[in-house]
Every structure is written in C-alpha cells, then in structure tokens.
Amino acid sequence: MSAPSAASTPCKVMLSKHVATHLLSEVEEGLKTLEKPPHLVGFLANDDPAALVYAQMTQKTCEENGFKYSLREVSRDDIEEAILAANTDDAVDGIIVYYPIFNNRQDQYLQQIVDMTKDVEGLSHKYIFNMYQNVRFLDGEAKRQKSILPCTPLANIKILEYLNIYNTILPYGNRLFGHTICVVNRSEVVGRPLAALLANDGACVYSVDVTGVQKFTRGEGLQKKRHDVIELEGKTLKDVVPLCDVVITGVPGDKYKFDTSLLREGAVCVNFSSEKNFPHEVREKASLFVPSIGKVTIVVLLRNLLRLIQNKRMDDVKPAEATERPGTLEANS
Numbered sequence: 001m002s003a004p005s006a007a008s009t010p011c012k013v014m015l016s017k018h019v020a021t022h023l024l025s026e027v028e029e030g031l032k033t034l035e036k037p038p039h040l041v042g043f044l045a046n047d048d049p050a051a052l053v054y055a056q057m058t059q060k061t062c063e064e065n066g067f068k069y070s071l072r073e074v075s076r077d078d079i080e081e082a083i084l085a086a087n088t089d090d091a092v093d094g095i096i097v098y099y100p101i102f103n104n105r106q107d108q109y110l111q112q113i114v115d116m117t118k119d120v121e122g123l124s125h126k127y128i129f130n131m132y133q134n135v136r137f138l139d140g141e142a143k144r145q146k147s148i149l150p151c152t153p154l155a156n157i158k159i160l161e162y163l164n165i166y167n168t169i170l171p172y173g174n175r176l177f178g179h180t181i182c183v184v185n186r187s188e189v190v191g192r193p194l195a196a197l198l199a200n201d202g203a204c205v206y207s208v209d210v211t212g213v214q215k216f217t218r219g220e221g222l223q224k225k226r227h228d229v230i231e232l233e234g235k236t237l238k239d240v241v242p243l244c245d246v247v248i249t250g251v252p253g254d255k256y257k258f259d260t261s262l263l264r265e266g267a268v269c270v271n272f273s274s275e276k277n278f279p280h281e282v283r284e285k286a287s288l289f290v291p292s293i294g295k296v297t298i299v300v301l302l303r304n305l306l307r308l309i310q311n312k313r314m315d316d317v318k319p320a321e322a323t324e325r326p327g328t329l330e331a332n333s
Contacts, residue, residue, distance in 0.1 A: 010266075011283040013291065019162045020295040024065060027299065030306045030319040031066050038305050039068040040094040040120065041086050045079040050274060051098035058096070060296045067305070076101055079110065087115040094305040100191075117312060120304045122148035131193060134173075134200040134226035138311065145311040146320070148304050153194040155297040156272055158246060159290055163268060165246060166201070174222055177202035180243050184208045184258065185250035190272065194248065199227035206232075206240040213240055223330075238262055239297040246270070249277040260285055 031037075040062060042055050055071050060080060062069035069269045074082045079101060086092045095118045099107050101236040111123040115161070119127065130147040138145040149157075160166060181198050185191030186209035195207040199216035205227075207214045213235040232240075241262040249258055250272040258278050263269070263285040270290040271277045282289055307320040 005325060009283045011286045011289055011290050013283070014159075014163065016159070016290060016293050016295045019159050020299045022162060023158060023296065024302065027065065027306065029304055030303075033317045033319045034309065037066055037068045037097070038093045038302075038309060039091055040301075041092050042069065042071045042097070043079060043082060043086075043097045044071060044073045044097065045076050045101045048098070048100070053299075055098060056292065056296050058301065061295075062302070067302060079264055080113065081234050083110065083113055086168065087113075087118065087120065092118060094118050094308055096120055096301065117308060119141055120151070120301055120308060121150060122150040122154075122304065124148075128193075132196050132226070141304060148305050149197070150189070150193050151297050151300045151304065152190045152272060152293070153197055154304075155293050155300045156194055156270060157197055158300060159270060159293060160246070160268075162291075163288055165268060170202070173200070174202040177222060179203045179245055180206070181246040181248065182206045182237075182244040183238070183250075184274075184277070185246045185248075186211075186214070187250075190250055194226055203246075206244065208240065209232045210239050213237070249273060251275065251277050258282070 040058070042058060044051060044055055059069045059071060072082060076231065079097075083095065083097065084241065086095050091264070096113050097110060097114065101107055101110065112125060114124065116124040116126060122128070122131070127148045130138070131149060136147055137143045138147055166291075167177070168175060170177055176198060181203045183198070183205060185189055185197045186195070186207050191207065191209065195205045195216045199205045199218060202218065202222055205216040207216055213232040215230040215232055216227045217230070218227050237259070242264055244267065245264060247258075247263065248266045248270045252273055252275060254275050256275065256277060260279060260281045263282070265285060266287040268281055268288045269278055269286045270293065272293045276291070278289070278291070303320065310318050310320040
C-alpha cells in the first residue's frame, strides 16, 4: 500500500533546521557582547564515523556563526593528557569529547576530568547533580551563574518549547503540568536526564527501555521540588503510550520501529535517534512530528558555550541572556 500523501494527513512535519535557525538568531545577539569569538575544542579519539560526522557538523555550524572550532584527533592513550592540557589553556573556552572512546567506566572518568568551567556538554558531576536535584543555579540565591544542561536532552526541551508544548501562562518550573510524556530510551547520557528534566518541569513521564517502565513525577499537584521515580512492575510500552500526548524516541538500533498503532490521536512525536525510530505511518496519527534533532543539538552546544563564558564574567554583560526568552526552561523565575 502506498504511503499517504502529506495533504491527506493532518500531521505537520517540523524539521529541526527551523528550530535551529530560531535559536541561532538568539545566539547572534549573545555573540555581539563578546570581544572575540569563543573557541570550542573537540577531541576525537575513536574511529566512529558518526562521531566524525558530528564533529564536522559542529565545525561547520561554528564557522558559519562566528565561533572558532578546533578538532584535535588524538589516540586513546593520549586523550587524558590532551584534555588536561586544554583545561589550562586560556585560549580554549569550551571542550567537547566525542564518546565512546573506551566504552566503559574510563569514559565516565574522562567526563569528570574536563574542567567544569569549559564543559559545554554538561557532564561534570556538579551539573548532573543539579539537573537531577532540580537546582538551576550554581551560586544559590545570587542566581548569576546558570547550571549547564546536557546538550541532547536540552535540544529535545528546546524543540518542545518551540512547539509550544510548554505553557507559559503557568508558573516557571511547572509549565509542563498536565502533559503526559513517554520517553523510549533510558540511557544515562540522554534518556534518563531527559525524563528528569521533563518531570522537574511538571510533566508525568513514562521512561521506557528493555528492562521495563519507570514513572517520573513530582507527585500529585506537583507538591515535590524534584521528581521521584517509581518502578512500574509488569507495565510495557503498550500500557503507557496510549496515555501520552507527547512521545519521544531514541533507540539506537536500526531494526527498532515504534508501533504507531499505540499512539493517541494528535500526539506530538519526536525522534532523537540517528536511526528512524518512527515509520512513515506516524503521520497518520501524530499532529506534529520531528524526525531528527541533530541541528538543534549543535546550536544548544553553542548556547552552552555562551553560558560558560557568562558564568565566568564578573561584569553585567550576559552573552547567554539573549537565548533565555521568558517562559523557557532556562529563564529566571
């Protein structure tokens, strides 16, 4: 059977480039406050073709938008010393490391030796702690230094904000209240942080992976400051997807396809995997469909770099301020 034409379905396909362009216009405002282009250094110590493509996309976006980018290809044996040298190099403003390198706990060690003031990926312990604890500033009540959020989870958030899933009439921090969201992926890098961010902003989130389903929520009436996690014994994807008005998938396997028959009519669907998790039939049920988010992830990387520079400045010039529109996850309360 032939695929239905776009005209015959109510679904609107939203390409990530539109969201990225919107965010880049804000990044340009932040750049105007700086004396020199921010310098981002990328470390490539593996032979993963996807990592190289990501590095090349990052370089292209940086150079097109007034940022300096340097790709440093090093061996696994030299990566630790290379990171430590960049930490103390005043000419380097931000560091990104393309993982996996060792594909074990040694990668976690490398994440922790990146200087926190240069960690554009938000993988340092302090940033991860703040994210899960729903702490949004590094300096308490002063509220001058924003905590950095991991790029891919934050890219998903920025897309939901662009699609007006966030309700800006509600108080800051509660703007997903009333939404039920399914995240199919519970990796420590993307899926679990994303579920936590969504729940901390008021959503009821069902986090699904091969081991089962967990529910992330701030409790009835959002009475809790941060999310709790409840294990839903015996529940599967089929039990929770029909309850959700937003479904986000990030399964890396090329054989996985989401069963679109489970979707609610009019659900919003977002795919952050490099694979196409949703078949074409998603357009028959979804109201909005975002097939990929890569371009947004790179822009979020640049926004994080602006925030790192802002956090280190002692004056009132705030290069990241232009990227924090009222109603967004990162705006002041």
